[in-house]
Amino acid sequence: MLKLLSFITVFILLLLSSADAKLKTNELSTSEVQDWAEITTARLVACYYDNSTGLFTNELKWQSGSTLETLANFISLADSPQRYIFSETFKKTDPFIGGNCFDDYLWWALAWIQIYKVDPHIEYLQRAALIHDFVSDRAWTTTTCNGGLQVCPTNTYKNAITNELFLLSSMRLHPYTKLLEKPPTYYLEWALKEWKWFEKSGMINSEYLINEGLRSCVNDNRTTWTHNQGVILSGLALLYSATHNSTLIDIAQKIADAAIRHLTYPNGILKEACEPKCDTNHRSFKGIFARHLGYLIPYLTDAAHIQKYTLFLRLNSVSSWTTSRCEMDGLFNIFWDSQLPDACDAPRDTATTSSVLDLFIPTAKTSQTIKKQQNGCEDLCRQTADEDKGAVAYDYQISCTGYGFCRIRTLSSESHTPPGFEYQDDVARRVTTTNKVTIASCYVKII
Incomplete structure (x- = not known):
């Protein structure tokens, strides 16, 4: 056992040194x-998987199911002997x-279905079907709100996440019928029955x-928790794939946007x-959003949205x-942009680390390189201008250093500044005039 732990430690250190060296380049x-993802997976399984229970320590039991789905996704990215935990957990x-x-x-039902895709033992799929049957028999009720699933056997509250799942x-x-x-x-x-009810429920x-x-x-x-914006994305994507109703993709994109x-x-x-x-529940939510945004991307045909979501995943990764x-300890804290001098000073556990792994996996699947794509960046600049109700003009330029410079002239206030942009008031070099109103305020972003 000591030899195995020593090997794992050396393996992780080698991967860390390799990854840190690559960060010195301008490409991802x-x-x-x-x-x-491999470093993070190795750390989670070696240090936080409890072979005696089949669960991960330092997170809730539902989160262990979510983490299993994450690991199944990692196996689909890079096969690993760590797949042994699937049979152990079962x-x-x-x-x-x-x-x-x-x-x-x-x-857990979702986890077993994903596990079946990378480790096709029928008992995994059968367990997922058993859970689905149990829930559909007991949770769907028409006595309140004309349908939908209630959250618990003893709680009739109709919440978003249960119905999305x-x-x-x-x-x-x-x-697999x-x-x-x-x-x-x-x-x-x-x-179809679930979506018909959900769409009319008013939760969106x-x-x-x-x-x-x-x-x-x-x-x-x-609260509009991030995971509620995530799970629905892949549900709608799969429903679109089965029905060819493009409205479902439009709604998914609007929610993601x-x-x-x-x-x-x-x-x-x-x-x-x-x-x-x-709290502990909330610490998984952001990763769940990233995971399901990654599931959505392959079903999209709009290049601007594909690039927007891909860049979002890369930036956060x-x-x-x-x-x-x-x-x-190799764990990630709750902040994806930690401003603390030492990342070890913030709350971190299995849930926050699995959440970041959820981010790395779709980033790896969608990333070929993070070299600047000039046309794509201009599209992003134009799209941001289109989404700003006060925008009157935009321009996109390439600097001598190769970075893109996006400037959006706007009537909107600073409070409407798009994510990643900086608001500059009365400093635009060339004033834009529209309807005889002088516009010298703009949003600026280096891309």
């Missing part, structure tokens, strides 16, 4: 982000290990952000509403790796 390659857990509520069970699990099981001896459209019909607000749930069958206007616009710091880094004082990793 697929292999580089994959190195970060043997040492029951279908309802996640907790006491229906959403707790569904995180059910939509997604239905669509993930849809291709024959294997699971179900009618061909069994799971698809559940997904006027900004295309999803609030926490319903009170008296109307939007409760509670709203999250990136409203749930980020000014520099474009994703934030949770509770930061810096998030680089920031997390360079500012949030505690050198002492």
Whole structure:
């Protein structure tokens, strides 16, 4: 055992030195982000997976299910002997290990479906189907709000995440109806029924952000957690794939755009509403958003959105790796843009680290290189101007150093500054005039 631990330690140190060396370049390659994912996976499994229980330590049981899905995604990126934990976990857990509520069970259902894709043992798929049947039989009720899933057996609250998870699990099981001896459209019909109810429920607000749930069958206007903006993305993507209803992709893009616009710091880094004082549940949420944004990208055809989401993932990955990793234990803290002198001073655990791994994996899958793509950057500049209601003109230039310079002349106030841009008042070099109103204020960003 000591020899094994020594080997793992040396392996992690070698990967760390390799990754840190690459950071000195101006490019972010697929292999580089994959190195970060490999380092993080090795640390999680070697140090925080409990072989006796089949769960991860320092996180809640539902989060262990979510972390298993993350590891299945890593295996799909780079095969690893760490896949052994799938069979270990299956043997040492029951279908309802996640907790006491229906959403707790569904995180595990999603994990077993993803695990089946990389380790195709039918018992994994059957367990996911068992959980789905249990939830559909007991959670869907029409006695309140004319449908939808309630959150717990003893709590009739209709919340967003339980219904999003059910939509997604239905669509993930849809291709396996024959294997699971179900009618061909069994799971698809559940997904369509769920989405029809969800879309009309009012949980998607006027900004295309999803609030926490319903009170008296109307939007409760509670926190727009990042994971609620995430799970829905892949559910809609899979439903689009089955129905070819392009409206579903349009809605998914609007939700993703709203999250990136409203749930980020000014520099474009994703934030949770509770930061810096998030409880254990909340510490997984940002990674879940990143994971499902990554699931959405392959279904998109709009180049501007593909690039926008890819750059968002890259930006957050680089920031997390360079500012949030505690050198002492290899864990990532809750901030993806840590401003602390020492990243070890912020709260960190298995959940926050798994969350960052959720970010690295889709970044590695979507990144070929982070070299500046001049036409794409100009598209991003134009798109940002289009989204600003006060914009009257924009210009995009390439500097001598190769960096893009985006300037948007605007009537909007500083409070509407897009993520990653800087507001400059009365300093525009060449004044723009529209309707005889002089515009000398602008948003500026180096791309």
